[in-house]
Amino acid sequence: MTTVAAIDCGTNTIKLLIGTHTDTGLEVAVRESAMVRLGQGVDATGRIHEEALVRAFAAIDTYAEQIGQHHVDRIRFCATSATRDASNAAEFRAGVLFRLGVQPEVLSGEEEAAVAFAGAMSNISDDARRPVLVIDIGGGSTEVVLGDDTAPGHDTLLASESMDIGSVRLHERHVRHDPATREEIGAVVRDVDDQLDACGVDLAAAATAVGIAGTMTTIAAGVLDLATYDPEAIDRSVHRVDDVHAYVERLVSLTVAERLALGYMHPGRADVIDAGALIASRVLRRTNVESLLVSEADILEGIAWSMRP
Structure with a gap:
């Protein structure tokens, strides 16, 4: 061992x-x-x-x-x-x-995407429809990875992209008010859409969408209306995309103080999650999926599996 x-x-x-x-x-x-x-x-x-x-x-x-x-x-x-x-x-x-x-x-953006995909797929059941789109929203970048792990012996990455849009980066770049103004929200959305327009991943080809990392797990906690952050309730939970969009719209309208009052919200995420949530919503609007699966397993599991004997 x-x-x-x-x-x-x-x-x-x-x-x-x-x-x-x-x-x-x-x-x-x-x-x-x-x-x-x-x-x-x-x-x-x-x-x-x-x-x-x-x-x-x-x-x-x-x-x-x-x-x-x-x-x-x-x-x-x-x-x-x-x-x-x-x-x-x-x-x-x-x-x-x-x-x-x-x-x-x-890690390069390409390496980060591959490890994130491996970590997410370690937590996905065999009956999930393929190809799978893994969405990893970080503070500075967002990785989208389309892949299929049905090939014998290894995951097959069909396409991946690491984009310089993340919750911290876009919040610092565009948001000056609490909550963000309509103009500031529009600026974030335009920045995200510009990156997605140039993205080399066919997001519409995904049969299953999987969200990983803190922005996505916090969104899941909000859609579930949890009193506190509960990893067991969040892990592998499935949410209607329409519910995700509705929650993002509500979350962005809250002040930082109102977000901090949410029992599941980490204090270190409350100020920048507006931009991260908008990224999640804009990515999902480019897909044809009706639901989002959220996984607690992420790039950490991918890194750990890379060290197996």
């Missing part, structure tokens, strides 16, 4: 999964996330803010302690959008190496 630690460092969140590969699959011992907003100001300045580095390194120090307690055999630290874009990314990479003893891998 091999115990692994998978770390996904995104624009808004750093997530950790510690699990053991056994003959029957991956047994997860730890799954945690910390909202550090690593991408604070990156879209405007091209640099990771010093305050964001402090927050990120504090979270990584905590993860290092847990990794040591679980006697991990292998660590893989994958960094995504913010560290692809930042001019001072070397400072961040050096800090990770010092704390964990491993060099962070800065």
